[in-house]
Amino acid sequence: MKEVLEQALKAQDKDLCDHCLGRPFAHVGTGTTNEHRGAELRLLINDRRAEEGLEPYTHQRCWLCDEMFEQVPRFAEAVALKLQEIKYDNFLVGTRVDPVVQAREEELWSLVGQEFAEPIKSELNREIGKAVFAITDKDVDFKNPQVVALVDTRFAHVELDVAPVFVYGRYRKLSREIPQTKWPCRVCQGKGCPRCDHTGKMYQTSVQEQIGDIILPYANAKEHFFHGMGREDIDARMLGNGRPFVIEISNPVFRALDLASIEKEVNEKCKDMVEVEGLRFSTREEVRRIKEATPEKEYRVQVTIHGKVNKGKVDEVSRTFNRTCIVQRTPVRVSHRRADLKRERHIVYVVLEDFQEDKMTLRLRTESGTYVKEFVHGDEGRTEPNLSEMLGVPCTVDALDVIGIIDNSEV
Numbered sequence: 001m002k003e004v005l006e007q008a009l010k011a012q013d014k015d016l017c018d019h020c021l022g023r024p025f026a027h028v029g030t031g032t033t034n035e036h037r038g039a040e041l042r043l044l045i046n047d048r049r050a051e052e053g054l055e056p057y058t059h060q061r062c063w064l065c066d067e068m069f070e071q072v073p074r075f076a077e078a079v080a081l082k083l084q085e086i087k088y089d090n091f092l093v094g095t096r097v098d099p100v101v102q103a104r105e106e107e108l109w110s111l112v113g114q115e116f117a118e119p120i121k122s123e124l125n126r127e128i129g130k131a132v133f134a135i136t137d138k139d140v141d142f143k144n145p146q147v148v149a150l151v152d153t154r155f156a157h158v159e160l161d162v163a164p165v166f167v168y169g170r171y172r173k174l175s176r177e178i179p180q181t182k183w184p185c186r187v188c189q190g191k192g193c194p195r196c197d198h199t200g201k202m203y204q205t206s207v208q209e210q211i212g213d214i215i216l217p218y219a220n221a222k223e224h225f226f227h228g229m230g231r232e233d234i235d236a237r238m239l240g241n242g243r244p245f246v247i248e249i250s251n252p253v254f255r256a257l258d259l260a261s262i263e264k265e266v267n268e269k270c271k272d273m274v275e276v277e278g279l280r281f282s283t284r285e286e287v288r289r290i291k292e293a294t295p296e297k298e299y300r301v302q303v304t305i306h307g308k309v310n311k312g313k314v315d316e317v318s319r320t321f322n323r324t325c326i327v328q329r330t331p332v333r334v335s336h337r338r339a340d341l342k343r344e345r346h347i348v349y350v351v352l353e354d355f356q357e358d359k360m361t362l363r364l365r366t367e368s369g370t371y372v373k374e375f376v377h378g379d380e381g382r383t384e385p386n387l388s389e390m391l392g393v394p395c396t397v398d399a400l401d402v403i404g405i406i407d408n409s410e411v
Ligand SMILES: [Zn+2]
Pocket: 016, 017, 018, 019, 020, 021, 062, 063, 064, 065, 066, 067, 068
């Protein structure tokens, strides 16, 4: 305390409130507040001044904060009032402080040192947080607050930054006509034009909208974002155990969603188009995991054979692809939006499921990112080796389904 006093004595020329006098020494010890520490320091300073025959070091109006801490109850009331706009279980307070005040604080640090100092913002956050807790009885959460109330201390204005709700599930897409995510019209970029029939969209609906638009009213929210573990082509169905996804609901008023009944509602309303299962609450971390995952996929592909080949030959060729690598140049159909690259992809297996003269059904498992249609037809030699080439007759894809996402990373 002796050293602290020596440092504090250097602040005597400034009129400081107890908070601002104590705060440069906030981290000297625990179990007390800045205000209390400031009051103690003032007594010690005044003992010293008395010894030296000086007037006491008194306080009228704080040079640093302009008595901002007297307004803490007012800030807290403004926060509590604003928080009534949403349903929440926990919160955190943040503050915006006039840069002039922060500059004065730094000036004080240059006098008394900043080794043990706490910034004014963090004291304000804490003091307002305590006062809000007293009013609302909701807990402060430092790690994952459902809402951050941002107080602009100049105007006692409060803004809410509401954490999104994340919902994990797996979806099946039973339609070959809809994309996974909402797709703005290419012509008008979403504004609405004759090309899109003034919908602003390339497709009437999507997996994202089928699921998200049902959740929105329950959350009293306006916007959703969709994070899929990869995506299938629009004309491919997504079957089997479904594809993992997380849907993110921004700015929810309500977050205690009844996911079981939402799941039921999606499955009833979106029949023949989208099915979901295993809906549960998720996190931003899981979104990251889902975006980074590279699961193997299992496909069923219906193929037309343009020429003569027998079943034995198809079986034999299928087997030669087991545990092999193919090299794929970026397909013609996506080359307008992706860089022209050569990539090696692993084929785990190819199995002939059904064969009829000029039609066949194959089941195959491949590494993440394999272009399966191109593997079948060869893409003008851009995929090597490919099925058509190995069979010696051209093959085309009639229909493709994803029948399994082999996600071993799920926790
Ligand atoms: Zn002050």
